[in-house]
Amino acid sequence: MVTMKEIAKQAGVSVSTVSLVLNNRDEGRVRDIVANEVRDIASQLGYRSNPLASSLRTGRTHMLGFISEDVATTPYAGGMILGAQRAAQQLGYMLIVVSTDGPRNEAEEIAALKRYGTDGFLYAKMSNRIVTVPEALKDTPLVLMDATDGTGETASIEPDEFHIGYDATKRLLAAGCERIAYVGAESPIVAERGRMEGYRTALAEAGRSVNERLIVHVGNNEPALAAVNELFDAAQPDGFFCFNDARAWYVYECAARRGLTIGRDISVVGVDNHRVFADTLVPQLTTVELPHFEMGYWAAAKLVSIIEERSLADMDWPDTAAPLPPMNTSTPAAIHCALIEKDSVRK
Amino acid sequence: MVTMKEIAKQAGVSVSTVSLVLNNRDEGRVRDIVANEVRDIASQLGYRSNPLASSLRTGRTHMLGFISEDVATTPYAGGMILGAQRAAQQLGYMLIVVSTDGPRNEAEEIAALKRYGTDGFLYAKMSNRIVTVPEALKDTPLVLMDATDGTGETASIEPDEFHIGYDATKRLLAAGCERIAYVGAESPIVAERGRMEGYRTALAEAGRSVNERLIVHVGNNEPALAAVNELFDAAQPDGFFCFNDARAWYVYECAARRGLTIGRDISVVGVDNHRVFADTLVPQLTTVELPHFEMGYWAAAKLVSIIEERSLADMDWPDTAAPLPPMNTSTPAAIHCALIEKDSVRK
DNA sequence: GTGAAAGCGCTAACAA
DNA sequence: TTGTTAGCGCTTTCAC
Numbered sequence: 001m002v003t004m005k006e007i008a009k010q011a012g013v014s015v016s017t018v019s020l021v022l023n024n025r026d027e028g029r030v031r032d033i034v035a036n037e038v039r040d041i042a043s044q045l046g047y048r049s050n051p052l053a054s055s056l057r058t059g060r061t062h063m064l065g066f067i068s069e070d071v072a073t074t075p076y077a078g079g080m081i082l083g084a085q086r087a088a089q090q091l092g093y094m095l096i097v098v099s100t101d102g103p104r105n106e107a108e109e110i111a112a113l114k115r116y117g118t119d120g121f122l123y124a125k126m127s128n129r130i131v132t133v134p135e136a137l138k139d140t141p142l143v144l145m146d147a148t149d150g151t152g153e154t155a156s157i158e159p160d161e162f163h164i165g166y167d168a169t170k171r172l173l174a175a176g177c178e179r180i181a182y183v184g185a186e187s188p189i190v191a192e193r194g195r196m197e198g199y200r201t202a203l204a205e206a207g208r209s210v211n212e213r214l215i216v217h218v219g220n221n222e223p224a225l226a227a228v229n230e231l232f233d234a235a236q237p238d239g240f241f242c243f244n245d246a247r248a249w250y251v252y253e254c255a256a257r258r259g260l261t262i263g264r265d266i267s268v269v270g271v272d273n274h275r276v277f278a279d280t281l282v283p284q285l286t287t288v289e290l291p292h293f294e295m296g297y298w299a300a301a302k303l304v305s306i307i308e309e310r311s312l313a314d315m316d317w318p319d320t321a322a323p324l325p326p327m328n329t330s331t332p333a334a335i336h337c338a339l340i341e342k343d344s345v346r347k
Numbered sequence: 348m349v350t351m352k353e354i355a356k357q358a359g360v361s362v363s364t365v366s367l368v369l370n371n372r373d374e375g376r377v378r379d380i381v382a383n384e385v386r387d388i389a390s391q392l393g394y395r396s397n398p399l400a401s402s403l404r405t406g407r408t409h410m411l412g413f414i415s416e417d418v419a420t421t422p423y424a425g426g427m428i429l430g431a432q433r434a435a436q437q438l439g440y441m442l443i444v445v446s447t448d449g450p451r452n453e454a455e456e457i458a459a460l461k462r463y464g465t466d467g468f469l470y471a472k473m474s475n476r477i478v479t480v481p482e483a484l485k486d487t488p489l490v491l492m493d494a495t496d497g498t499g500e501t502a503s504i505e506p507d508e509f510h511i512g513y514d515a516t517k518r519l520l521a522a523g524c525e526r527i528a529y530v531g532a533e534s535p536i537v538a539e540r541g542r543m544e545g546y547r548t549a550l551a552e553a554g555r556s557v558n559e560r561l562i563v564h565v566g567n568n569e570p571a572l573a574a575v576n577e578l579f580d581a582a583q584p585d586g587f588f589c590f591n592d593a594r595a596w597y598v599y600e601c602a603a604r605r606g607l608t609i610g611r612d613i614s615v616v617g618v619d620n621h622r623v624f625a626d627t628l629v630p631q632l633t634t635v636e637l638p639h640f641e642m643g644y645w646a647a648a649k650l651v652s653i654i655e656e657r658s659l660a661d662m663d664w665p666d667t668a669a670p671l672p673p674m675n676t677s678t679p680a681a682i683h684c685a686l687i688e689k690d691s692v693r694k
Numbered sequence: 695g696t697g698a699a700a701g702c703g704c705t706a707a708c709a710a
Numbered sequence: 711t712t713g714t715t716a717g718c719g720c721t722t723t724c725a726c
Contacts (some may be wrong), residue, residue, distance in 0.1 A: 003703060014713045019705060031711065048462050052408065053703035056718040061399065063443075063463075070429050078425020082417050085446050089456070094463055096410075097444045100430050109436070115395050116441055117412075253401045256603055350719060361697045366721060400719035403702040646710060696725105697726080707723070 002045045007200040008040050018042075022049065055117055063094045064303060065118035067109065069126060076126050077291050079088040081147060083123055083296025083324035090276060090318055091304045093119075098102045110136045120303045122296075123147070128158050142149075145299040146292075148190065148342060155306060155344040157299040159337050161191050164288050165198025167335050168269040173206050173266045177239025181214040181231060183251060184243045192243065195271070199241055211235065218247065225250050232258065237309075242270040255315065269335065288335040298339060306344075349392045357388050369396065376448075404463055411650060412465035414456065415449040416473060417446035423473050423639050427492060430643025431469055437649045437665055440466075450481075457483045467650045469643075470494070475505050475538040488653040491575060492646040493639075495537065495689060502653060502691040504646040506684050508538050511635050512545025514682050515588045515616040520553050522614045524586025528561040528578060528622045530598060531590045539564075539590065542618070548590055558582065565594065572597050579605065595632065616682065635682040645686060653691075 004018045011018065013034060020026045030038075041047075048335040053274055055061040060149040066084055081097055088095045093125045120141030125131060131147045133154055144156035161251070165182075172180045182199045185192050197214070203210050213235045218224040227249040230239065240247035248270025249347055262268050262285055269286040306311045351365045358365065360381060367373045368385040377385075380474045402408040411430055428444055436440045445460055447453040460468070467488030472478060478494045480501055486535075491503035512529075529546045532539050543562070550554045550557050560582045567569040575597040578584065589595035593616025602613055609615050609632055616633040650658045 001703095005703075015704080016706080016714080017712060020712095023705085029711065032483075034711085048458065050464075050703055051462060052402055052464055053718095054705065055399055056403065056703080056720095057705040068429075070433070076425070078423070081428055081444060082415075082424060082446050086417070089445070089459075094443050094445075094459070096441050097413075097428060097432055098436070099429050111395065112436075112441070115398060117397075117399055192635075196726085211659060261586055348719095352719075362720080363697060363699095364695085367696090370721085373695095378695065381695085397719055400702095401721070403704095403719080404721040503696090658725080695720085695726100698724090700721105700723085702721090705716105705718090707714100707716085 001050070002047045004047075006086035007038060007041050007045060007047060010045075011038050013038065022047070026140060059117070060119055061117040062092060063096055063108075063118045064088050064300060065113035065116075065121045066097045066124065067106070067113070067121060068097070068099050068124040070101065075126065075287035076146075076290075079292030080124050080296035080299075083293035083298075086293075086306070087295075087297045087300035091301065092289050093300070093304060093316060095300070105297060106134060107136060108147060114140075120307045122303055123336060124296075124299075127189060128161055128194070129189040140200035141303055142301045142344075145295050145335070152342070153344055156300055156321070156340075156342045157295050157302065158190070158342075159290055159295070160340050161194025162198040163202075164335070164337055165241065166269060167198070168195075168201045168271070168286075168288060169202035169334060170197045170206075171269055172239035172241060172267055173202065173208075175239065177237075177267055179211070179235060179237045180208075180239040180241065181216070181235065182241050182243075183228060183231070183247045184215070185219045185247070186217050186219050195241075195243060196259075218250070220246060225253060229254050237245050238266050238272075240266065240268045243270065244272045245270055252285070286335060288337050291337055294299045295296055295339060298341065302341065349394045350397070351394075354385060354392060354394060357392075358385050360385065369394070369530045386505065390506060405457045406422055406464070407466055408464040409439060410443055410463060410465045411435055411647060412457075412460035412463075412468045413442050413444045414460070414468060415444070415446050415470065415471040417448065419520075423493075423637075424471065426639030427471050427517070427643035427646075430640035430645075431504075431647035432643070433640075434644045434647035434651070438648065438662060439649065440647075440651060442647070447546050449598050453481060454483060457481060461487075467654045469646050469650055471643075471646075474536060475508055476536040478596065488650055489691075490650045490653070492642050499689070500691055501689075502649055503687075503689045504642050504649065505687050505689075506637055506642070507687050508541025509545040509548075511618060511682070511684055512547075514544035514545070515542075515618070515633075515635060516546045516549035517553075518616055518682060519586035519588060519614055522586065524614055526558070526561060526582060526584045527586040528563070528582065529585035529590075530575060530578070530594045531562070531564045532594070533566050535565050540573075542588075542590060554587070559610070565597070567593060576601050586614050587613065587614065587615045587617075591619050595634075599632070610640070633682060635684050638684055638686060642686060645688065649688065 003013050008015045008018045017030055018038055019036045020030055022042060026035045051062050066081060085095045096118060098109045100109050121137055122143055122145055124145040125147040129144050130150050133149050135303055142154055144154055146158055147157045148158055182196055184196055200210055216227055216231050218227040232254050240251045242251060248268060251268055255262060260266050271288040272290045279326055301312060351362050355365045357363045364377055365385055367377055368382045369389060373382045398409050406589060413428060432442045443465060445456045447456050468484050469490055469492055471492040472494040475493050477497050480496050489501055491501055493505055495503045495505055516527060525628055529543055547557055561584055563574055563578050565574040576636055579601050587598045589598060595615060598615055602609060607613050618635040619637045
């Protein structure tokens with residue numbers, strides 16, 4: 001590994017000079033000839049700085065800590081991690097990934113990350129909810145993903161849940177549905193409530209009254225299937241907005257058993273269906289795919305902007321790779337999901 | 348942040364002594380009284396070593412590099428990352444995650460990881476295949492995941508593809524199927540060939556002749572669906588072994604259109620179905636879930652064992668967390684998939 | 695047994 | 711404009 005020392009020797013200057021030049025702090029402090037000489041030698045030798053060594057002095061490691069809960073929801077975590085990684089990479093950062101079991105373990109993992117001197121933290125949940133920020137994270141740069149804090153103190157990136165429900169319901173209305181059902185989840189987290197609000201609002205705006213019998217909140221497996229079955233019998237919906245993929249499939253299953261075809265007899269919009277459903281299997285099923293990759297991407301970008309105290313707009317994006325375009329995939333088979341960016345209140 | 352210096356001051360000894368004690372190299376070199384004193388103060392002050400600082404001298408960062416291809420297969424990557432993270436965590440390592448677009452970008456990312464001084468690399472593919480190890484990785488501790496190299500030079504963890512096909516076919520035979528189809532993929536990677544071999548062998552062992560018309564290799568979307576449809580017409584299979592979830596669902600779809608019920612009229616075993624299928628939706632569908640988490644876990648554990656030059660057996664597993672038990676989930680609805688561990692040939 | 699000193703690669707005051 | 715010096719937190723000889 002080639003060090004500044006070697007460059008200094010070859011160039012016949014001191015290490016400090018090399019340091020100045022290679023950190024682009026040489027303007028008016030080092031003669032251009034010398035500076036160029038140093039740069040030449042550096043690139044010739046293939047010099048690459050040792051970020052760990054410099055971190056010792058600067059206190060900056062250019063490493064980001066990614067904290068996720070490691071429940072069985074790995075598909076989502078994967079997308080976020082990859083997205084965050086992409087942004088980190090483009091902005092010259094590394095991503096250290098850590099997953100937690102419970103709150104105890106969480107504190108430990110945060111401590112471990114801190115020992116490694118991560119410059120900031122990404123704190124990810126697997127479904128949009130209000131979280132209380134762990135104590136140990138309060139004094140460092142931090143961005144919440146798929147979550148917000150109650151107080152608005154912390155920066156966050158989350159899906160626009162309201163518009164998911166709103167757009168989905170609009171789509172069903174446009175398809176001519178008369179009795180649009182909402183098949184939701186049981187826990188009243190942000191995602192649940194937001195999507196349901198969107199559903200209600202879209203109906204209201206269309207001048208429809210909301211029939212409460214068309215709204216169900218179901219859990220999983222057989223009980224859920226039974227509940228959806230019951231919904232079919234009781235209210236005979238011709239349109240369904242489903243909280244997530246599992247719920248969409250209870251609908252699919254019930255429809256299949258009745259000989260109803262999605263896209264002809266009934267319409268279904270489901271959030272977050274696995275790609276394998278959406279792309280290849282039931283093209284009649286309209287989906288809202290949660291932009292986990294994008295969430296990770298923008299959360300990491302935002303974190304870096306906080307760390308470097310500059311605005312997202314004038315980050316040092318590499319020429320080669322423009323920042324990721326906003327998701328924009330509203331096709332007949334998919335509904336676009338926007339992200340909401342919240343800044344931290346405290347400066 | 349509390350440093351050795353502070354401990355030294357409080358204990359009235361030198362930093363070197365503290366270092367010796369805290370690294371458990373004090374036997375016969377430091378008086379027990381002093382050693383205990385140091386340890387007491389350390390724990391009292393909540394001392395935690397700064398791994399980056401020590402890396403400067405030792406050359407060991409206790410960081411592992413995880414390299415994956417960032418194609419749209421994020422669900423798999425996520426599981427592997429989380430698994431690797433778990434093992435790393437248990438063994439006192441951190442995981443740095445990096446994803447690549449193509450070979451060019453790959454070399455860059457490897458270089459970046461090396462600058463951060465990662466002690467070794469995990470190189471993950473998203474479907475078991477033979478890879479040529481990137482030049483830059485040849486001289487460092489390395490474990491391939493869901494991949495092997497052609498030469499057997501590199502340590503690896505991969506699923507036992509042969510037995511996946513073998514066990515799945517056995518299961519179908521046990522279910523009384525007479526005409527068992529193989530619905531495979533088009534590219535002849537290790538996973539494809541291995542599973543098909545298992546299928547053929549199981550049939551042969553059962554004294555069945557292999558009917559080539561029951562074997563199809565299909566791509567995606569409509570053409571694939573058409574091909575599977577054709578398979579139903581031409582060979583009227585009563586059992587299906589499907590290469591993966593997408594393939595399983597072409598079968599599901601064709602069956603549905605014919606009014607055939609899985610588990611009654613036909614039997615289906617599919618590899619790697621998304622959990623949402625397997626758990627909640629088509630319980631009649633038998634699945635082989637590829638143990639991505641476990642693959643990540645064991646690959647990371649193996650990598651650490653290579654780095655620390657000890658056997659997997661006598662690693663420093665924390666008391667709190669026993670190493671992950673081998674997957675053992677062969678239920679009527681799931682087939683257990685074993686992992687194959689290969690050591691590197693060169694010492 | 696213990697401590698002083700050097701040094702890992704780099705940055706940052708300060709002198710020159 | 712440049713070099714010297716000191717030091718980040720830690721490990722490691724080597725002298726005492």
